[in-house]
Amino acid sequence: MIRRSIIGTLFAAALAMTATAEAAVVEAISSLDRPVRLVAPEGDARLFVAQRAGLVRVFDQQGVQLDTYLDLTGQTTTEGERGLLGLAFAPDYATSGRCYVCYTDLAGDLNVARFTVSAGDPDQADAASQEVILTVAQPGTEHNGGHIEFGPDGMLYVSLGDGEYGNDPGNRAQDMQQLLGKMLRLDVSGATGYAIPADNPYVGSAPLDEIWSTGLRNPWGFSFDRLTGDLYITDVGEDQYEEINIQPAGSDGGENWGWRLMEGPNCHVPSSGCEGLGLDEPAYAYTHSGGSLWRCAIAGGYVYRGSNLPSLQGRFFFSDYCSRQIWSLDWTESGGVGTVIDHSAEMSPPLGYQTVASLGQDGFGELYVLDYDGGSAFRIIGATSPVPDAANTARLAQNAPNPFNPRTDIAYAVDRSDLPTRLEVFDAAGRLVRTLVDEVLVAGEYVASWNGTDAAGRPVPSGVYLYRLRNGDVDLSRKMLLLE
Known part of the structure; x- marks a missing residue:
């Protein structure tokens, strides 16, 4: 059997439920160059934006740039889907000053590196402090994954794609001899390098103890619910489905999310026989067909835990790079996916988005939409929230x-x-x-x-x-x- 487990499953060819006007968006930051991540340390009012070419810029809440936090442009290649792909701040950033990036170096390898904040400037990382703690060779220029997040357990999670463009020809996502196509879990609390958490699921039984879960194609985004600790993984599909995999907070790891044996709910390579392999189905999947809108790559996403939109508390927000639609869903471990709401009308700017690469989250749990080709970050606000008043020019x-x-x-x-x-x-x-x-x-x-x-x-x-x-x-x- 395919493991439906305690997650529950809902698949949809169309996401038809439309939101009432509960929210809106305002442009928070403009003049960006291919923004891929917007994050901030917990409780920090600043906004840190990672640009694919290798620059991390820091802004205040009014969208005014305070400084360049980190410049890796001379160390980063952007061939194919490569580039600066991930940015995360240690949970104790206020005292340790540690931040982490994931980028593709000039040799094409994917690096996870640690930096510390400058002793003389809170808006700059110390470039000389770089320590590359993990390097993963990439067989191609696509499907790097490259997102990084700290979990509620204090561990650093790293998502890696299968490393190639179509159908994972090396079957790397299912190969336990390789890190590609996996979610990794690392203990980075030590002074240098990283350690293997003793409770990782394959410690002592697999050659690569870093592995937390397997069977991922290109997990470009993932995040933890700030309240419950549940893990949401948005995995980009091949040519039929985009999917959201949800791992409950109490999981011991070891899930196999199915790629390339499955794409969405269906057997993929081969086209039959996946039902008896103990694979974990996605909690939610949608097809590429969207009527007049073509969908191509899921972009996610966060469970909303801010304060501006109380009616949307606990809903997971995600988008699609090509259709630029904005959706949310609610999920519980016992009941699975409940409602799926299309927020596109209320959460799109007047001229729309060009492409949506990801959503961002600030230090207070408020969410942002990153227009990759449009070069802007849009803050999601309540429909009745006061928008910045041009007359109020403190x-x-x-x-x-x-x-x-x-x-x-x-x-x-x-x-x-x-x-x-x-x-x-x-x-x-x-x-x-x-x-x-x-x-x-x-x-x-x-x-x-x-x-x-x-x-x-x-x-x-x-x-x-x-x-x-x-x-x-x-x-x-x-x-x-x-x-x-």
């Missing part, structure tokens, strides 16, 4: 003196008298150091002073600090340097 000046010791002044202005205003100081790890202003101000110009101390009045170390002004929907920040 301003934040560079502090003076800068560098400084022991005191500096920060000039700012607000244009509205009915909005709460916060001015805060953060250290290089993104930790709140001091709140300078927290009140509703009358429209006008102001100056706040900071004397280099924290909320308890204790002097803080020298270094780069970030000061952030929030006034209604305006969110601005700048850097300053405290000297010894």
Whole structure:
């Protein structure tokens, strides 16, 4: 039997249920070059965007670039589907400053590398700190996978495609002698390299203990539900189906998602006989036929756990690169997939998307749609949420003196008298150091002073600090340097 297990299965040729106008999108960042990931450390207001050519740029909530966080353009090839493909921040990023990237190097190999944040600038990674912890040779230029995420267990998960374009001719996704076509699970908590988690499913019984699950074609996206810990994998299909594989949080790993023996719900290579192999069916699959819309590659996706859209809490959002539709579904371990909703009408900008490569998630669980060829990131907001008000043009000046010791002044202005205003100081790890202003101000110009101390009045170390002004929907920040 094919393992339907506790997941439950629902397949659809058409996704017909249409959403009411609960949400909308606004452009959050423009002038991007082929954006593939948008992520942020937990609780961090900044937005980190990975571009396929090898650049990671960091923006504030208003879409203003703060800096180039990391530049790997001289180390990255973009031939075929190669490039900078994954970006993840360690769960303890605020203290460790560790981030991870997955990129294709100039030799065509896929690297997972670790960096640490610059000691002198919170908006830059230290390029010299790079440690390549895993290299996987690629047989071709397609199906790299390359997404990375930390699970709720603190382990780093790495998705790898089968490495070739059509029908996995080497059957690598089913070959336990290879990492290709697999999901890996690594313990990266040590000072260097990585360790094999003792509870990985194949420890001691397979040549490659890193393997967590098998049978994947091109798992370009995956994510964990921030509340439940369930793992959602969006695996790009061959020419018939796109699929979502869901692994419950309590799983011990070892799932075989079927490729190339299966594509979606059907036997594939060979075209029959897969039913008795103990394979795991996808929780959901859709066909490439969409009426006037052609679907080609699933782009996902996150379970929504933000605060702006309470009616959509717990729904998994995903898209398709070609049709550019936006959908969501709800899933439970006991009941499987419930409703599938098409949000395309409400979650598309006026001129539409050119192509959707992935969805993004910020440090507070809010979701974004990345228009790959259009070069923009769109924030999903509530239909009744206030969109950024062009008339509300709060301003934040560079502090003076800068560098400084022991005191500096920060000039700012607000244009509205009915909005709460916060001015805060953060250290290089993104930790709140001091709140300078927290009140509703009358429209006008102001100056706040900071004397280099924290909320308890204790002097803080020298270094780069970030000061952030929030006034209604305006969110601005700048850097300053405290000297010894």
